[in-house]
Amino acid sequence: DVVMTQSPLSLPVTLGQSASISCRSSQGLVYSDGSIYLNWFHQRPGQSPRRLIYKVSNRDSGVPDRFSGSGSGTDFTLKISRVEAEDVGVYYCMQGTHWPRTFGQGTKVEIK
């Protein structure tokens, strides 16, 4: 199975500052169609996960442009610029290229 390793696992941030979460895969994520199915999700307490980013860097509809995804090969990053209070929660990366699909452990973002 492809192991997705996130860091850090806990990320205290100051409102208005930026935050970065790393996600590394144990193997490359290029799918047969040439795309890389690396996704990012945000989960607030008591809520369902919400997809933020798909295929490395594509922002979902309604997701603020403060969120950006980047990366290639086996290293991927989610960046949140100008963190707001509503950004707290747990962020997960997920690879959709290989069977079984796998998630990272999650990164808990909280306000300092």
Place this chain on the structure above:
Amino acid sequence: QVQLVQSGAEVKKPGASVKVSCKASGYTFTTYGITWVRQAPGQGLEWMGWINVNNGNTYYVQNLQDRVTMTTDTSTSTAYMELRSLTSDDTAVYYCARGGLSPDFWGQGTLVTVSS
């Protein structure tokens, strides 16, 4: 608007089975597969499996494949996930989500509690 509405919370005894439903609306059901994910209390997300709604083909995570069955009913746009021989380790919130490569819309979750 796309919606996935799941069945209500369940309490089961060890050894029993549970069947969770996920009713889709707002899109053509046969256009997307359905992914199932679970989350134990205080833990992360665990991918369980996926079903191709068009032909019923499934892929299950290895550690569940002897106990899980995913099905769909295209006449009602509903997906189902049945888990058998439940133990306390199966206590979790179970989610369905649309799609497989990049699940986009998610159900509200169904809490399954396994307790004697």
